[in-house]
Amino acid sequence: MPESCLADLLGDLAPLSAEERAVLVRLEEREKSFRRGAAILRENDRLTEVFVLRRGTAMSYVLLDDGSRQIMAFHYSGDLLAMSALVYRHSSQSIVALTDCMVSPIERGAMAQVLLDQPRLAALILALTQIERVALTDRLAGVGRTSARSRVAALLLMVRDRLRALDPSIGQTFTLGLTQEEIGDATGLTAVHVNRMLRQLEASELIAREGGRVTLVKEPALIVEANYVNRYDGIDLGWLPPVD
Amino acid sequence: MPESCLADLLGDLAPLSAEERAVLVRLEEREKSFRRGAAILRENDRLTEVFVLRRGTAMSYVLLDDGSRQIMAFHYSGDLLAMSALVYRHSSQSIVALTDCMVSPIERGAMAQVLLDQPRLAALILALTQIERVALTDRLAGVGRTSARSRVAALLLMVRDRLRALDPSIGQTFTLGLTQEEIGDATGLTAVHVNRMLRQLEASELIAREGGRVTLVKEPALIVEANYVNRYDGIDLGWLPPVD
DNA sequence: CGGTAAATTGACCTGGGTCAATAAATGTGG
DNA sequence: CCACATTTATTGACCCAGGTCAATTTACCG
Numbered sequence: 001m002p003e004s005c006l007a008d009l010l011g012d013l014a015p016l017s018a019e020e021r022a023v024l025v026r027l028e029e030r031e032k033s034f035r036r037g038a039a040i041l042r043e044n045d046r047l048t049e050v051f052v053l054r055r056g057t058a059m060s061y062v063l064l065d066d067g068s069r070q071i072m073a074f075h076y077s078g079d080l081l082a083m084s085a086l087v088y089r090h091s092s093q094s095i096v097a098l099t100d101c102m103v104s105p106i107e108r109g110a111m112a113q114v115l116l117d118q119p120r121l122a123a124l125i126l127a128l129t130q131i132e133r134v135a136l137t138d139r140l141a142g143v144g145r146t147s148a149r150s151r152v153a154a155l156l157l158m159v160r161d162r163l164r165a166l167d168p169s170i171g172q173t174f175t176l177g178l179t180q181e182e183i184g185d186a187t188g189l190t191a192v193h194v195n196r197m198l199r200q201l202e203a204s205e206l207i208a209r210e211g212g213r214v215t216l217v218k219e220p221a222l223i224v225e226a227n228y229v230n231r232y233d234g235i236d237l238g239w240l241p242p243v244d
Numbered sequence: 245m246p247e248s249c250l251a252d253l254l255g256d257l258a259p260l261s262a263e264e265r266a267v268l269v270r271l272e273e274r275e276k277s278f279r280r281g282a283a284i285l286r287e288n289d290r291l292t293e294v295f296v297l298r299r300g301t302a303m304s305y306v307l308l309d310d311g312s313r314q315i316m317a318f319h320y321s322g323d324l325l326a327m328s329a330l331v332y333r334h335s336s337q338s339i340v341a342l343t344d345c346m347v348s349p350i351e352r353g354a355m356a357q358v359l360l361d362q363p364r365l366a367a368l369i370l371a372l373t374q375i376e377r378v379a380l381t382d383r384l385a386g387v388g389r390t391s392a393r394s395r396v397a398a399l400l401l402m403v404r405d406r407l408r409a410l411d412p413s414i415g416q417t418f419t420l421g422l423t424q425e426e427i428g429d430a431t432g433l434t435a436v437h438v439n440r441m442l443r444q445l446e447a448s449e450l451i452a453r454e455g456g457r458v459t460l461v462k463e464p465a466l467i468v469e470a471n472y473v474n475r476y477d478g479i480d481l482g483w484l485p486p487v488d
Numbered sequence: 489c490g491g492t493a494a495a496t497t498g499a500c501c502t503g504g505g506t507c508a509a510t511a512a513a514t515g516t517g518g
Numbered sequence: 519c520c521a522c523a524t525t526t527a528t529t530g531a532c533c534c535a536g537g538t539c540a541a542t543t544t545a546c547c548g
Contacts (some may be wrong), residue, residue: 062385064471070385086367087374089480092473093381112483115370116363123330123359126370129377130331136380137337141306141314143388144432148536179494188388193536195496211545227308229336236333239356392504423526437504439528455513 004028005054005104009078010124012165013235017243020121023114028052028104034097040081041095047085049105053077056101057177060093061185071186073132074098074178076162083129086111098177123240135231143188146227151187152197154226156207156214161230173215248272249298249348253322254368256409257479261487264365267358272296272348278341284325285339291329293349297321300345301421304337305429315430317376318342318422320406327373330355342421367484379475387432390471395431396441398470400451400458405474417459 004024007016016024031054034040040051040058053075060081061071072093075081081095085108115122135158142151156176164170176183180198181191189197201207206222208215216222248268251260260268275298278284284295284302297319304325305315316337319325325339329352359366379402386395403422408414424442425435433441445451450466452459460466 062381064385064389068389070388072381072384084374084378086483087371087479087481088378089478092378108483112367115367116485119360119363119366122363122366122370123356126359126366126373127331129370129373130328133373133377133380134328134332134336136377136384137306137316140316140380140384140387141308143384144314145308145312180496181494190537191495192497192538195494196536199496234333235331237331239330239352241360424528425526434505435527436506436529439526440504443528 004052005078006052006080010121010128012232013124013127014120014237014240015243017120020118020243023118023121027106027110027114028054030105032103032105034101034103036097036100038097038101039094040097040101040103041091041093043091043094045091047082047088047091047108049107050083050085050111051081051095052104052106053079053081054102054104056097056099058095058097058101059182059186060095062093069185070188071182072136074159074162074186077166080125080128098182120240120243124237127235127237131231131235138229138231139186142227148187148189148193149197149200150226151189152183152194153201153206153222154228155183155187156216157219157222157226157228157230160214160216161232165232172217172219173213175212176214177212248296249322250296250324254365254372256476257368257371258364258481258484259487261364264362264487267362267365271350271354271358272298274349276347276349278345278347280341280344282341282345283338284341284345284347285335285337287335287338289335291326291332291335291352293351294327294329294355295325295339296348296350297323297325298346298348300341300343302339302341302345303426303430304339306337313429314432315426316380318403318406318430321410324369324372342426364484364487368481371479371481375475375479382473382475383430386471392431392433392437393441393444394470395433396427396438397445397450397466398472399427399431400460401463401466401470401472401474404458404460405476409476416461416463417457419456420458421456 004021004027006028007021007024010016043062055077058075058081059071060073060075061069063069082091084092115125142154159176159178160170160174163174180194184191184194187194198209202209206218208217248265249272251265251268254260287306299321302319302325303315304317304319305313307313326335328336359369386398400420403420404414404418407418424438428435428438431438442453446453450462452461
């Protein structure tokens with residue numbers, strides 16, 4: 001059976017009909033691959049399509065004019081990228097592949113067609129953007145009001161949970177796949193200070209590290225310190241009509 | 245003709261059919277008023293409805309367990325509040341009236357019905373949430389990577405633009421309607437430092453203040469300092485089918 | 489095996505926080 | 519319309535979490 005990564009993600013929220021799956025598979029017909037470090041989209045590029053990330057991880061960020069960077073999100077398989085193409089003519093952010101990536105570009109018109117013809121899918125996509133919005137508010141609260149240590153802890157938990165959603169075999173140990181500079185640009189810190197916080201978390205025996213892999217040694221304590229909530233949990237789409 | 249504040253807001257994005265307007269008017273049938281300072285929704289409350297803000301201004305925020313507060317957004321007439329009710333059973337944030345407010349509660353089921361039956365409206369609401377998401381990423385970049393002065397300037401511009409969208413007669417002078425503590429909680433600063441930045445902006449003759457009213461004396465310079473973009477501008481919904 | 493990117497550490501600095509004391513503004517009841 | 523109470527704004531003195539700079543070390547890569 002042909003497959004759709006977006007369907008896998010939406011299917012975690014609610015059951016999909018065969019027709020809905022077929023529609024999503026068709027959306028991901030085209031494919032484009034990007035090498036690690038390659039730009040999937042650049043700030044100010046003309047926006048004509050949205051993307052589904054099919055394989056690999058990516059990040060979106062903005063560059064400020066003093067050269068500093070704020071990473072807005074890390075993206076994993078199934079994520080919809082550049083959804084702002086539905087609203088704006090030009091991109092306000094850049095999207096770059098963190099690992100080699102496979103991406104399906106979707107013409108804005110094709111996406112629009114699906115939104116208009118498939119009300120359940122449109123509702124699910126709206127639900128997904130709400131999840132992402134709440135996750136973004138969590139990050140805003142973290143950056144605005146919590147300590148460096150807490151922000152780094154929150155980022156570790158967030159990455160682990162995203163990875164686990166794709167691979168349930170992942171437990172406390174995982175490959176972070178980010179440099180300390182990237183962690184800093186996501187949390188509003190410097191790479192130097194991220195390093196200090198990681199070593200401090202390690203010294204406090206909340207985490208362990210070896211060769212790019214991180215272990216959450218005392219996950220409950222980390223969750224408390226980070227004020228962390230997994231926003232992909234506790235979803236309730238009871239109002240969505242059951243599949244035909 | 246009966247009216248809908250949400251229709252006014254969505255109508256700025258794209259023309260609405262008479263039927264669509266009628267549907268929106270029906271959504272705002274019920275009304276509930278809140279005094280300044282009253283809680284429209286409290287963190288952890290059971291979520292059973294979303295709201296349209298019909299009159300007044302409000303804000304949503306989270307409280308962290310050290311007692312600090314992060315304000316996520318200020319809300320104005322027409323805004324959809326508590327949209328996360330579509331996804332979660334309990335609220336992750338509080339919403340409080342900043343002025344006396346009139347609000348229309350909408351049962352989650354009623355909102356769902358509209359999303360499923362009115363694909364153009366669903367698409368417009370999705371578009372609106374994208375605008376809000378991009379505005380939120382701007383704020384994240386501001387809090388994560390810019391100076392206190394720049395964040396305060398950005399907030400002033402943002403509030404002015406929101407007010408102006410509702411009342412085009414507003415020029416460079418407007419009533420902020422926020423305490424310095426609220427500005428601080430929105431920008432990740434302390435009230436004391438907000439005060440210093442406001443006086444500094446005043447001393448630099450970028451703004452003027454008198455009795456709660458702010459004037460943007462040198463708006464272009466402020467926009468540059470704040471790295472500000474009005475995300476309600478430059479919308480392109482060309483893909484949306486024309487009204488019947 | 490060199491060469492570049494990433495991590496680590498130490499010394500020192502600073503933007504913004506903290507604390508505390510007034511002053512101004514805004515309400516409120518009488 | 520006034521006296522008092524409560525927020526809100528303002529200012530100064532001082533502090534510290536996190537930034538900056540610079541030097542190594544370690545890991546990765548063709």
